[in-house]
Amino acid sequence: MSSAGVAISPVHQEAVLSPGYFHGRSGPCSSESILIYLTVSGTVIPMRVLASESIASVKLRIQSCKGFVVKKPKLVFGGRELARNDSLVRDYGVTDGNVLHLVLRLSDLRLITVKTACGKDLEFHVERCRNIAYVKQQIARKGEDFPDLKDQELICNGEELEDQRLIDDICENSDAVIHLLVRKSAKIRAKPIEKEFELSIVASNVNERRDYDEEEVDGENQWSNGSEDLSVTTRKPPDRDFCLEPVIFPNIKLSSVIRDLIGSTFDGLESGNRPIRSSEGSGGAYFMEDSSGHKFVAVFKPIDEEPMAVNNPRGLPLSSDGEGLKRGTRVGEGALREVATYILDHPRSGRRSFAREEKGFAGVPPTAMVRCLHEAFNHPDGYQFSAKNVKIGSLQMFMKNTGSCEDIGPRAFPVEEVHKISVLDMRLANADRHAGNILVGKEGDRTVLIPIDHGYCLPENFEDCTFDWLYWPQAREPFSPETIDYIRSLDAEEDIALLKFYGWNLSHECARVLRVSTMLLKKGAERGLTPFAIGSIMCRETVNKDSVIENIIHEAMDSVLPGTSEATFLESVSQIMDHHLDGLTI
């Protein structure tokens, strides 16, 4: 889901969380019904479901609770996300008495409308985790007609709101009324309008001079250009309470895009702008601001806050065997996969190198591995400015967007845009391509799709491959000649070598998946198959039925002797694949 530019409905969390809400009220009551327990933020909620009920139906009942919109709930059972909406409760092995983890995805932003007495409407989005001081700054910064920051007073239920109070606290009750009083010059009232807040400013002296100025930030960028021994820099400079530096290997020069990305994030932290935790996503994801505090420049995802990792802020349990939320992935490797996806998203003109600036074929946002230390991250055991609190994770460029593909019907998306994402997902056997992980942006008048969230690319097996675009009409269109040329240029061996050069030695299993999926994509494209036809070979129809590609791999394994070389095995896969593809009608 997008984090910018979208008006959001507040969520009545307590309605969803109240024990007994799902129990016996809207749930089914046949002999087939089972009682499951949903845990969320330490609360346990009983819920009656049918074993034959679809996951989509269970999510819908959670979502439509009391008419309040809980966006995109995620369910996790036994360390696995119940991601396939058309699968049934019993397909995932859920039985009576089982406990499922519910990850609620609350919206980040609230739309605040400020109406002035002179008829001016000011609108801005405020993250739930912002405080009153920030709201005051936004009002003051909106224009020279508005009052001094120090003169503003925000009042709710007769009580003055302190600068540190969070928006989330104040908007918890949607009936709250906020009054903004401006000493000397203006009076501002607020009332809830539907589920957002409207502030009306009644200004008596609109010409009063504003003496709030943005602090001048020293443009000098001091982040380290790399550390040869990868040791953690935690020496605290006299006036600094954070650290940020790239994780790089000797002889690898960062491109200026990546240097600028890290540089502007550094400047934002140095200006005192705290990372803002996204309330979406199942792991810890932090929006990082530039030095002005007006613009997000990056998204940081620390590996220890990934789903089922030790410091996950969403209450997901620890993985019992190290496997991630998707089959064939490992907890703590999400950031690596995010960076690898950027590296492998080669530009049309040739292979990616960190020294090259060009945008990749699919437009994966520039992503680098960094170390970052900041109090605002999740530190359940307490925070100190010390090496033990340094987080390693992926830093990805924040991409301006108007929402995600989840918010908009797919018909509006240009065919080429859908195809570029399909090529990326099929090459890298993406196990998490839901529509929320594709942002919608604009380049001039053109709609562009921006793929994000690649922590489950390059898995060890094909089990959880899912592509939402498979069901979009564009997926049934043939690839353009340019896209076929690009697919022709792909080479899995070169990709594996490139990742090794950048420090990731792919496991035997992950390398095999990359080889097989690249082979399938190339063979399919040469035969004129559509993304739908190729993608359908990679995805399971139901949770418990192997996909065609899995069957091809099993068949190839049965046909070679144990201990056979990888090259011989792949030759066998190639023959069986040819046989299968030749039997398909276009």
Ligand SMILES: Nc1ncnc2c1ncn2[C@@H]1O[C@H](COP(=O)(O)OP(=O)(O)OP(=O)(O)O)[C@@H](O)[C@H]1O
């Ligand atoms: N590069 C980006 N530019 C803009 N917004 C982004 C970017 N990357 C992530 N986001 C936003 O940050 C929020 C959380 O990110 P994301 O969904 O990737 O986290 P996650 O925990 O990996 O999610 P998921 O549960 O879908 O796996 C989402 O609102 C997403 O739209």
